[in-house]
């Protein structure tokens with residue numbers, strides 16, 4: 001497909017990053033497992049491929065597709081979401097500083113605290129729902145303002161355009177982890193961010209069967225060149241098959257997201273009325289503190305929600321143990337609904353309420369999900 005920029009999201013999701021295979025006429029992309037590529041008689045590489053860590057047709061296709069979906073100029077795919085996170089921070093120097101949300105994905109916090117702190121990259125974690133706190137946290141050496149919205153597991157929303165403004169005013173870059181929303185619902189580059197990061201493990205993969213990450217950039221600038229260097233020299237690249245799996249899921253992304261959102265809205269509405277539930281965190285609920293902001297910067301409210309059960313940890317554990325349609329497991333974004341007691345997986349440093357359960361609402365029938373939660377909640381005292 002040519003001139004992809006002029007097409008709408010659904011069309012890009014089907015076509016961006018690949019076309020009919022020139023060698024065979026195959027309509028679906030083949031998987032190129034070869035690690036190495038032949039030189040021509042003059043020593044050049046006539047097809048542009050040299051070695052699979054540098055470039056691979058499946059990876060290049062995925063990178064182009066993700067760049068198109070986020071409205072960016074280029075993408076770089078990685079072996080996991082955290083490999084993508086790590087590549088972004090590898091572009092920093094000792095003495096550089098990152099401002100990040102307090103409720104950042106715990107794995108990203110681990111990268112900053114346990115991998116980069118010892119290389120003198122500083123990080124300040126702030127409540128990003130408070131603009132003044134973010135402004136105060138910015139320093140002369142702040143290079144990145146990291147945004148994650150909606151957040152995990154309280155589904156708090158951060159004003160992306162405002163954060164990008166704070167970052168740019170300080171001469172820093174705004175980078176958004178867009179994993180929870182996916183580009184089907186939220187496009188941070190359009191709202192002023194410089195880079196977007198994804199765990200393609202989640203909605204982009206969509207099947208809970210492939211681990212991957214990506215960085216998409218607004219411009220092919222020096223910071224993105226650093227990400228490419230980390231990819232090429234660091235080598236945390238995804239396999240051709242993993243790229244193919246993510247690519248295979250992209251055409252259904254917009255349609256899956258519509259169903260995830262519709263189901264999540266129904267489940268959230270049910271939970272809010274339930275006598276054993278003390279709180280529901282879902283920006284799609286009209287009385288949610290982040291509803292107006294989410295409405296402004298997202299096209300829909302997503303498939304993730306969390307709720308708090310009266311009776312704290314014991315009650316939450318009872319619900320997690322009694323569900324039958326939901327699977328009790330970590331992660332999100334797959335076709336199957338998942339539920340988990342978040343404080344347990346986050347470990348002793350977690351500030352997540354003990355009665356909280358996080359839910360990734362899948363593509364089952366919403367009424368079966370609701371019936372399942374109803375019977376599980378009936379087991380609570």
Ligand SMILES: *Cc1c(COP(=O)(O)O)cnc(C)c1O
Nearest residue numbers: 080081082105177179199201212
């Ligand atoms: C899962 C996740 C990551 C990390 O991705 P991995 O593929 O598990 O390394 C980063 N950010 C968010 C918001 C995630 O949900």
